[in-house]
Amino acid sequence: MCRIVVTASGHQALAQEKLSIFTENYPPYNMSLSGSAFAHKEEDIAGLCSDVVKALMRKSKLDYRLKLRNWATGLSRAKTKPNHAIYCAARTEDREPYFHWVGPLANIDWTLYAKPGSTIKLNSLDDARKYRIGGYKDDVMSNYLIERGFNVSTMANDSLNPRRLVLDQIDLWVTDGLAGPYVASEEDITDLVSVLTFRSTPLYMAVNINSDPELINKLQATFKAMAESGEVEAMSKPYVQ
Secondary structure, eight states, rough: OOEEEEOOTOEEEEEEEEEEEEOOOOOBBBBBBBBOBBBGGGGGEEHHHHHOOOOHHHHHTOOEEEEEHHHHHHHHHHHHSSTEEEEEEEEEEETTTGGEEEEEEEEEEEEEOTTTTOOOOOOOOGGGGGOEEEETOOOOOHHHHTTTOOOOOEETTTHHHHHHTTTSOOSSEEETTTHHHHHHHHTTTOOOOEEEEEEEEEEEEEEETTTTTHHHHHHHHHHHHHHHHHHHHHGGGGGGO
């Protein structure tokens, strides 16, 4: 909760608790500059959503710390601990009770990729039911397909899926249309075939539902001003191919 502090001039002011923010290595949206799955310092974390979040925090003048971890760890802490947050997160029905939402920071295009040279053709998502699909564990795109009965095999490390494609361990990989090629290129795999884009979803910073209300209001108001000024859109342009 907020606490009252007295400034040097004798005025009272609200002091928010420090916001602990988590993200994952998911280029180009969020990434460690070393390529590691962990980063402990803000200066070691980059990416489209990271640029927006850093600007948001500077303009909000809120105390925070930013760390990069695996998705499951960050999501668990953000769901259970007040004044904790995670980005970039899709706003889904099952997550709604746990978070306040700040954004959207960016959008993802849900895309099915095949290996280089593949002749797989899909006219609709239902056409993918006969194929083995690789996905990222606990990711919204993977869960969407699993819930609808598709044959999905997930991995805790999404960077393994491009290699699984070229080794014919899976036929398709469900990932974001912007992030997929980045992840594959880090594994020296290029020219993946984009077979089908079947949905688009906005991404947010998800802040624990029991967090300081003053903090939430400040974040949402500051982001709204950034979006309306065109600053958020301008920050995305360097990452769009």
